[in-house]
Amino acid sequence: MPGYTVIPGRGARRDFVEGLASALGADIVEPIAKEFPDGETYVRVEGEVNGTPVVVQGLYPEQNNRLVELLLLVEAVHAYTGRDPVVVLPYLAYARQDKRFLPGEPISVHVVLKALEASGGGHLVVVDAHKPEALSVYTPGYTNVLPAEAFAEKIRGIAEGREAVVVAPDKGALGRAEALAKLLGARHDYLVKKRDRVTGEVKYMPRHVEVKGALVILVDDIVSTGGTMAKAAEILYSQGAGSVIAACSHGLFIGNALEKMKRAGIREVYAANTVPLPEDVEVVDVSKLVARALTERLKRG
Ligand code: R5P
Numbered sequence: 580m581p582g583y584t585v586i587p588g589r590g591a592r593r594d595f596v597e598g599l600a601s602a603l604g605a606d607i608v609e610p611i612a613k614e615f616p617d618g619e620t621y622v623r624v625e626g627e628v629n630g631t632p633v634v635v636q637g638l639y640p641e642q643n644n645r646l647v648e649l650l651l652l653v654e655a656v657h658a659y660t661g662r663d664p665v666v667v668l669p670y671l672a673y674a675r676q677d678k679r680f681l682p683g684e685p686i687s688v689h690v691v692l693k694a695l696e697a698s699g700g701g702h703l704v705v706v707d708a709h710k711p712e713a714l715s716v717y718t719p720g721y722t723n724v725l726p727a728e729a730f731a732e733k734i735r736g737i738a739e740g741r742e743a744v745v746v747a748p749d750k751g752a753l754g755r756a757e758a759l760a761k762l763l764g765a766r767h768d769y770l771v772k773k774r775d776r777v778t779g780e781v782k783y784m785p786r787h788v789e790v791k792g793a794l795v796i797l798v799d800d801i802v803s804t805g806g807t808m809a810k811a812a813e814i815l816y817s818q819g820a821g822s823v824i825a826a827c828s829h830g831l832f833i834g835n836a837l838e839k840m841k842r843a844g845i846r847e848v849y850a851a852n853t854v855p856l857p858e859d860v861e862v863v864d865v866s867k868l869v870a871r872a873l874t875e876r877l878k879r880g
Contacts, residue, residue, distance in 0.1 A: 582630040584608050586664070588652050590637030590645035595669055595852050598866025599635060603874065610652060620644065622651045624659045631877065632656050632664040634700075638672035639831060639854045646672065646691065650698045657699030663719060665877070666700045667869060669853035670829045675801070677713035680776045692717040704873050706853050706865055707755070707800050707828035724872045726851050726865045727755065730826050731762035733849060733863050734796060737824070738763050742793040748772060748811035752799045759798050759826070770811050781806050783814055791819035802827045802850070805836030809843035822846050829853050830860055 583605035587596045589612050600607045611623040634656055636649040649666075656664045676687035688709075695703070696717055703721040708714055711723040743765040747756035749772035760767035771784040795815050797808055802825070812823045823845050830850030837857055840848060849861045856862055 583633050583665075584628045584630055585633045585635060586610055586624065586628065586652065586656055588612070588634065588636035588645065588648050590639070590641065590648070591635045592637055592669070592852050592855065594862075594864065595637075595866045595869075596635055598852075598864055599633075599667065599870050602867045602870030603633070605630070605633065610655070612648060612652075620648050620651060622648060622655055624652070624655045628656070628660050632660050632662060633667055633873070634664045635667040635669070637670065637854060638668060639670050639829070642672040646694075650694055653695065653698040653700045663699055663701030665702050665704065665873065666695060667704045667873070669706045669851075669865070669869070671705045671708050671714075674709035674713065677710050686713075688713050689716050702873075702876065704869060704876075706851060706869065709800055710751075722872050722876045724865065724869050725755075725758060726828050726863065726868060727758040727762055729851065729863050729865045729868055730759055730798070730849060733861065734759075734824075734826065735763060737847075738765060738794060738796070742821075743796060744768060744788070744790050744793045745796045745798055746770065746788060746790070746811070746815060748797055748799050748807045755798050755800065755828075759796065763796075765796070770814060772807065772811075781810060783810055788815065788818055790815050790821075792821045795820045795823045797823060797825045797845070799825075799827050801829045801831060802836060802840075802848075803831045804833050805839040808845060809839045812840070812843040812845050816844050825849070826863075827851075828865075830856050832857055832860070 583603045585600040608626045673687040714721045745756045745760040745767040747753045747769040756767040768788045824847040826849040851865045
């Protein structure tokens, strides 16, 4: 009898679900899910759910629909099994609205987490949350899985034998750059970015980073419009970088983001398999890291 049963929502990437189930030694039980003619979502769990139920859902694209499906699925699994399912969210949508930047705004990520808890969600596992401390409102507890190991494995080959610098495109990503640099035996540094909260426009403050002739690996949690990565690459080339590549945990690549990044001279783009990805992005599998973090955390109780 398996220790876990993986129950995926329709938003979850297939390779992630299969990788996770295989690493956990778990069966996959597919729920029934559909939309009613009026657009409302329907789910039903059927079949044998042995051991700890693990609900996996992808929350991008169609964040709002996938979120409702997640809540319904968690409630259904909770009632069907009599247990609080572990919830695996490779990409936590709404994570960037983690405070009231302007008066009158909601703290969206708290609303999402509280709804998940009210639906019967158990321990929550996410990949590279924008700011992990925002998850502390979720009382069943959470694990934030850092993907640096998986990125290091994939990038090591091109960094070997070269002067490499891992750069965070803003201070918020400094910890990510530091972790990857440590695993690659490289230096790390950061740029200073300011975002206009009303227009969303990104500006960089002057800061010298020692990158002359080096391979620069830009690392961030999310690529959305690609503006951050593109501007950071331009600055690094203007400071003498030899070549720039980019790695991100959640590659949303809205509109012409990838093209913008390529135009700025970013040679290769690596992204974790937390959301659907365009074809010319190098996919980094993080499902095994998630399985390991989940089992270690549940063993500790
Ligand atoms: C923001 O703080 C995030 O870490 C990313 O830097 C940001 O979401 C990237 O957005 P964009 O690709 O639109 O510049």
